[in-house]
Every structure is written in structure tokens, then in C-alpha cells.
Amino acid sequence: MSSTSSGTFDNLQSYLLGSPNFVPFVYFFENGTECPNCSIEQLGADLGTFLNSLSVPRVDVVAHSMGGLIVRAY
Numbered sequence: 716m717s718s719t720s721s722g723t724f725d726n727l728q729s730y731l732l733g734s735p736n737f738v739p740f741v742y743f744f745e746n747g748t749e750c751p752n753c754s755i756e757q758l759g760a761d762l763g764t765f766l767n768s769l770s771v772p773r774v775d776v777v778a779h780s781m782g783g784l785i786v787r788a789y
Contacts, residue, residue: 724743727741728741728743742765744758744761744765744782744785746781746782746785749761755781755785755788756788758785758788759786759787759788759789760788762789766789
């Protein structure tokens, strides 16, 4: 997991954390660096492990391209 979006999503993190959104926490699942040779199924399982470790009742997941496939695999 990454705590900054600067590598791939430019200023997305600051946009989500600031006005008018005020999202309390933002995490980035960098599938290219998390495990570049893993299958989509493994990345989905890894994402699930992370999400389950948050101990919160609900999360919103925003995905694009390969990220959508990873979320579907989760």
C-alpha cells in the first residue's frame, strides 16, 4: 500500500483529503509495485487482506483499468 498518489495519480490524494471532500483516509494499492508478477487473483486476495485489516464498517474503492479487474477478483 502507498500513502501518496504522486507516483501515479498526481494530486488526487490532496483533492480527496481537502475541501469539499474531506475524505478521512486515502490509500493507494499500487499493483505494479505491490507484486508485479502476481496474478490478478493474488492481487485481489492481497487487496482483501488489506481492506479487512482496516477494521472499519465500510470503504469506497475507486479503480481504473487493471484495478477494476483486481477489485472484481477480490
